[in-house]
Amino acid sequence: MRENDAKAFVRVWKVMEMCYKILGEGKLVTQRELFYKLLSDSPKYFSCQRHVNQTIQDVVSLLRCTRQSLGIMASSRGALIGRLVLHEPEEEHIDCSILGPSGHAITGDLNQLSRLNLSSDARYLIVVEKRLAEDRLYNQIPCILITAKGYPDIATRFILHRLSQTFPNMPIFALVDWNPAGLSILCTYKYGSISMGLESYRYACNVKWLGLRGDDLQLIPQSAFQELKPRDLQIAKSLLSSKFLQDTHRAELTRMVETGTRAEIEALYCHGFDFLGKFIARKIVQGDYI
Structure with a gap:
């Protein structure tokens, strides 16, 4: 497995682990807030917002669920x-x-x-x-x-x-x-x-x-x-x-x-x-x- 693929695989598990904690605490967080938490906990895997955004999309596709059901709240300008x-x-x-x-x-x-x-x-x-x-x-x-x-x-x-x-x-x-x-x-x-x-x-x-x-x-x-x-x-x-x-x-x-x-x-x-x-x-x- 190539290094980039291996990191992407680990990111999926890291995000799911974090979402499990978020849901366990009954909270909602934005993708930006999640990024800073992951940057603090796992800087080797999450060095930019793009890594988080892409991984969330992968998790949504994998679990066939919505962001909201993962405890991730939409940021809105509307x-x-x-x-x-x-x-x-x-x-x-x-x-x-x-x-x-x-x-x-x-x-x-x-x-x-x-x-x-x-x-x-x-x-x-x-x-x-x-x-x-x-x-x-x-x-x-x-x-x-x-x-x-x-x-x-x-x-x-x-x-x-x-x-x-x-x-x-x-x-x-x-x-x-x-x-x-x-x-x-x-x-x-x-x-x-x-x-x-x-x-x-x-x-x-x-x-x-x-x-x-x-x-x-x-x-x-x-x-x-x-x-x-x-x-x-x-x-x-x-x-x-x-x-x-x-x-x-x-x-x-x-x-x-x-x-x-x-x-x-x-x-x-x-x-x-x-x-x-x-x-x-x-x-x-x-x-x-x-």
Whole structure:
């Protein structure tokens, strides 16, 4: 057995041993917290966060379980705002429509998220790549806004999936930048993340691409377009090789690569700070999504 393979084998047992201790103590830890503990106890095998992340994925695949069942809690950057009330047993309810612009922070504890009772009079679920709460969009359109502020973490995907199961007739729309990273974010919500192994598809949702799309680019001034970066092209290459990418998404991505340009949602503000709400409402009413 090669040295690297032997170390990977030992790492699996070290992580399982640590998870056994965590569960025995009834605790939950993040992957970062687990890394520092393993770095202290077994520096020979865990010299970087990547070793821990990969080993956790191996353990999840080996045991066919979730991270949460191992006592590993998701780190979350996500937030919710809009026409949604959260009820946790024996706790005060949280009305997400009267919160400040940062919304309600999504906990990384999936057990806590699973205990929430959800009530809403919204008609739409809108996933946004960035924070748009300052627009008070949900006052213009009866909706719930959810964001992971970038690539979605497990906790944000989990609560989106719970919302989709609780309100099955509520369509889910995504508003992302017109660039390969924006499409990659949408695809993670829609299909899951390959890096999550067996957990990849667990929280997949039927997300429709509302914007930005090629047909919306006429609304953006030429000066607002940016050149694709090497990282964009790398993401595009990976997406184009995916068998899951639907034809309409592939066509959009191909157009990005061929033009070598990208555009951000914020570019729409050139029409005024109230334009975004009108833009979203028009596209929903006209059924302009894919």
